[in-house]
Structure formats: structure tokens, C-alpha cells
Amino acid sequence: MRTVRVGTVRVGAVRVVSAALLALGLAAGPAAADSSPSPSQDTSSAPTQAGTSFRTATEIEQGQRATASGSTGDYLYWSFPADTGQRPTVRATVKLPDTHAAQTWQIDVYDGLRRRQACQYGAQTRTAAADSASVELACVLRTVRAWSEPWANDPLPGTYYVRLTVTGVPTSDLGLRVDTDMRVESKEIGGSAAVDGSLSEPLVPGIAVKSEGEKEDRAVLFGLEPEDGWASGWWSDRWVWTVVGGMLAALAGVAGYRLTRGAGRPSRVPPAA
Template sequence: MRVVRALSAALLTLGLAVAPAAADASPTPSTPSQDGGSAPTRAGTSFRTATEIEQGQEATASGSTGDYLYWSFPADTGQRPTVRATVKLPDTHAAQTWQIDVYDGLRRRQACQYGAQTRTAAADAASVELACVLRTVRAWSEPWGNDPLPGTYYVRLTATGVTTADLGLPVDTRVRVDSEDIGGSAAVDGSLAEPLVPGIATRSGQEREDAAVLAGLEPEDGWTSGWWSDRWVWTATGGVLAALAGVAGYALTRGSGRPTRVPPGA
């Protein structure tokens, strides 16, 4: 009985310790920046001029049908970003197909797990909405892999197959990026030395104050090192449970192996 009570107490204590870590692993949407800054109201026209936005911000921009509009945002290990875009179309127009593409810090196009990445707006439709849910950002990948890695990501929004009469018509756009924290289920063994942020090598490798930095935004808590995840908690939990089970099994086996005493005179 003492062994059973000790085992129960140990399990209860272990469960209380693991509960917060398990709660942190549940998907949680990102929150808007608390720095009080206003959301961007314009978009870039190329990768180098992409407008930086934070996750949780809703950026707006005015443009023309046929333009390429670019934004960039930071994404860290364990996050699964979702990019949403809404395009307000002119009062009169022909059918238009709009598309949203996402590229990583190496400018590799990242596939969408699901979402309406391309949509065709019927003639005279008021607006069109697009969405792209990326794969979970990994801390490390093989050189030949195309896995999403921590760093800067680029969003490109444009219309394809536009008629000549519609080229140049004004449009208003809204873009927002949110992420879910996937947790240790997406953890891998290994991490990048630096996130894939354009200009970070120049910034860290030179002592000049005017060193080029092409992307200045980073996650609110900074870039993670990539080695820690709640997978370590569950691994330690399994080890402790296995040890307790071994102690309990040994105690039960030892108790059942004792010789039975025969009362005197029996």
C-alpha cells in the first residue's frame, strides 16, 4: 500500500508540472503588436521594397489592377502562418483571377497546405478573398529540402489573366497574417545558426554602423534557438513513469516471492 500511495503522489505531482507545458502546446492565435504603432498603408513593388508587417496587424494598400504588391513578415519555429488577403474591386470590371503567393527568406515559393490561394472574381463582383495556410515552420531542414524555415516571409498579391480594359483600374487591398503555435509535435533535432532574414549576415558580420539590413522585424520574444520544445517535457515524463513502474513492479514481485509462514502446531 505504501508503494501504491507513493506512486499516486508522484503521478499527481508530475501531472501538475506537465499541465502548463501541455497548455502551451495548444494552438493559439497570434496577438497584435502592443507597441502602439499604426499598421502599414502601402505595399512594396518587389522583394527588396516589400512592406514589413507584424503578425496580427492588418495592412492596407491601394494599387492598380496588374500591379505586383509585396509585404513581408517574420515567422519563427513552431508557427503555422495563415495569410489572408481581401481585394476590393472597381465598380465595373470583367472577370479577374487574383492570386496570393508566399516565399521564404531564400525566396523559395512555399506551398499552401490549404486555403483559396487563387480565386476568380466574377464580372462586377465587389471583392475577392484569398487565404494561404503554410506548413509549420521548422527549426532545421536538409539543404535539398524545401521546408519552411524561421526568418522573413514574403507575400505577393497580384491579378492574372486581366483584360486590357481592366489594366490600371484602382483596387484597395487588406492583408493580415496570423499564426498558430504547433508546439513540440513539429520539433526536429537541429537548428539554424541564424534565421533566414535578408541582411542579417551583413549586420552580424560587420562592425560598420551603416551595414545593410533589409528586414528589421522579428518575433515579439525574439528568434528562438530551436533546441527547446515541449517534446523534452514529454520525454522526461515518460522516463519518470518508466522508473516508477519499475520500482512498483520490483516491490510487488519481491512481496509475492516471500515464503509463507506456517503457524506452530499446524
Template sequence: MRVPKLLGAALLALGLAAGPAAADSASPSPSDDGGAPTEAGTSFRTATEIDQGETATANGSTGDYLYWSFPADTGQRPTVRATVKLPETHAAQTWQVDVYDGLRRRQSCQYGAQTRTAAADASTVELACVLRTVRAWSEPWANDPLPGTYYVRLTAVGLGTGDLGLPVSAELQVDSKDIGGSAAVDGSLGEPLVPGIAVTSARDDDESAGAVLSAIDPDDGWASGWWSDRWVWTAVGGALAALAGVGGYRLTRGSGRPSRVPPGA
């Protein structure tokens, strides 16, 4: 019976197909073109772009808004981690990290310490925000995370007058977990939510420089929602069902030929 051989071939095909799928959905690798950023923007339009996996740093003052942006693609569950190094002398401070999507809609955190209060003798405060899984498509009225640019805003809230302007330094890192076909949906965006507005600023009254927002994207391009590993499991499930049908037929058919009945018996 060749059913075991056919079953082994189907399982081998599953392994070969799942390999490229996992490689295609990997998180973007850190940038190799000059190291991680060492400053942060002060608004959405000047947010410093970072790749997933690299650690960005910035110096600022209490009361400042620090902004970064990063790309997140379909099937990823981003985790934003921020560490703020506080001055030696300060009162109790509350710090908060917020994440917004490409439409500047604030995204809720599944879990993580998004807001924390540092005691007066604390030297650092650590924050974290684990977003929901990025979906390939969503209803217009929904607030689901969609592929595109995401913005991180880090700031201290409710500061007293005496703590305004104190020097601080911050570290920010974004990583993602690939969820895969379990989060796949039927549908996809025409384009990722990546703002492409060009901003022009004057220098020395006669020189201008343009900065295009969100110039970075995943190293392997945007998935656009057309592929997920559930296609592999659907195909393999169909193949196994066909093999089961063939095997059942051969088992119930019998191995011997039917005996001939003599005429007139």
C-alpha cells in the first residue's frame, strides 16, 4: 500500500512550504547604515525613524515630548519598551508612553506598564506597551492596528513647576512577535498607512531641505495581507483528506478479485 509513502510526501511538502512562510514574515532586522538614532523628534512630523530590533537613545528635558516612528506589518504584535534615566535630584514623576498608528489614532496596549510613577529616589523608570496584532484589513469605523507607520510618544505627565526642564535621557526599543495565520483575515489594504507628505524647512533664508515622513519600511517589503501560513495548512489539510479517502477506498475494496459464478448456478 502506497498510502504511507504519500503521507510522508505530504508532510515533507508541509515542511518545505512552512520554511519560506516563516522567513517571509520575519521581523525587520536592525539598520546597518550608521547605527541606531541618538535623538528624538518633538512632534509627529519630526518623529525619528527607527527599525525594529535596534535601541534608539535621546537626551531631553522633563516636560518635553519625545517622538519616534517605526514600521509594523501584517501579523506582527509589536512591543515598545522605554527606559528613562532620571536626574539625581527630583520629585516623584509619572512617565507615560503612547503609541499611535499611521492615522494618528492612539492604540491601546494589551498589557504592559504604559504609565509608571518614579519615586523621588528612583534613578530610572521603565515602561512597556504590547500592542494588539496588526491586521491586514479592518472596517473603516474600527480602531484595529493596520500595517504601516507607528508613532511612539514618551513624556512626563503632571509635573510640578520645580521639575520642569530637568535633564533626562531615554532609550527606546521596538520588537515584534510574528503571530502568523491565526490572526489572518480575509481582505487587505490597498496601501499601508504610511504618511508620505513632504515637509520643507528653510535654512539660511536661501536653502531648503525636504524630509519625507516614514521613509522606512520592512526589509522584505510590505506583506499587503495576501499571504499567511494558513494557506499552507489549508492545502495540507486538503491533501491529507484526499489521501485518507484513497486509503479508505483501498482498505474497503479488498485485495482479492471476486470469484466467478458458473452459469446456471
């Protein structure tokens, strides 16, 4: 009578699967860490005024709180950098005068080519009831792509502009003082939004028309960039998942081979007398 070492083979298969799961967990760790929001910037140097046009937009870093005072009816502009794989969220709070009529406020976001970018969700336009203390607005943009077709309107890495204004207000309220609070944060989406290709230069106004020597001096209209510099566009955590997927496939093949080989192989233990 022959016996089969199925138990030993199963233990080996379990070890193989455990090693694969461990590798998957180690690879998922950095990817999960990359998706966490970046820490807030130092507020000691936060801007306290806003621009009145695209060219005079006040530069702010992501995670930095910016404040400004203005008059009802003014156009207020800020700009911020957004890089590949980020999904920016723009939040604005407008503190209204003690006495006022109903007002409708709106925030619009434009990219480096001054193309208006649609909001995925969020209260981009809101109406404040008469004598309400404040109104809060939010706009969650689409994920910034490393590359896009020329005819498309996809968000691309570079400078983005925020415009805050009142769109519906009675004449009696024009010129009343308002205080604004602006903040931009991003969520790292990662390899799920990665595409093949990248821009030769980010959409920062002025950088594309300058020579190489001038670029080294950073003599551009807007000089802010992400803390780690602009992404090259070729690397993403999609490479990690591709490698892990290949490892899992190889380990699954080894485990399957050992199971099928062990099931049909006779035991070397001599039969009992």
C-alpha cells in the first residue's frame, strides 16, 4: 500500500501563499502612505491679500491658509501649483457684513492655460440668506494627469488659479467689506490615474517661452512648485503593483506545480511488513 505526502505539500503551499501576501503588504505600505494628505504649511507667512486679475493672483502653497479682505463685487484671485496624480480641493469661506441682503457667491478654478476646470463635486456656488454670518464654498477638481490630448480639457500639472466673486447681489450691497479665507489641499491618487506620457514643461505661465538659461533663473510669472519638484511623469505606484502581480503569479504557479506533483508522486516510505 502506498501513501502520499499531501500534508507536507499543503504546508509548503501555505508557506508560499503567506510569503506572497507578505510581499503584497510590504508593497501596499508605501502606496497607502502616498495617498495621505500632506502636512499643513507654516501659517506665519500666509498671504493676507488677494490679486485682482490672473496676472496679479496671489501665490499660495497647498495646505497653506490664505486670508484677504475685499469689497462685495470685487474679483479675488489666488494661484497654487498642482502636480501629476493630485486631486486638489479648493475651499473658501466668505465672512459677510452684519447687515446685508441675500447674496450668491461662486469660486471658479482655471489651469495654466486659463481653461476653466469643472468641479467633480462640492458647493461651487452658494446663496447666503439675508444677514447670515458667512458662506462656505468648495470645489473638488478632477485628478491631474501627466499628459493629455491637445483637444481635451483634462487637468495638467502646472499653475492653477482660483477666482472668488459674488454673482448675485443687490446694488445696495455693492462695496460692503467682506473677509475671505482660502485653502487648497490635495489627495494623492497614485497609479490608478497614471497615463503613458508626460508634458515637456508644466503649465506655468512664462516657462514655455524662455530659453534654457532663463529657466535656470526661474524667471517665470509664477514661481511656486510642489515641495519635491515637478513629477517626471514616468514613475507611479502602478509599477509596484505590476511587480507584485508578477510575483504573485509566479508563486501561484510554483504552489500549483507542487500540489499537482505531490498528488501523483508515490511516497518513498517503504510499506509496512
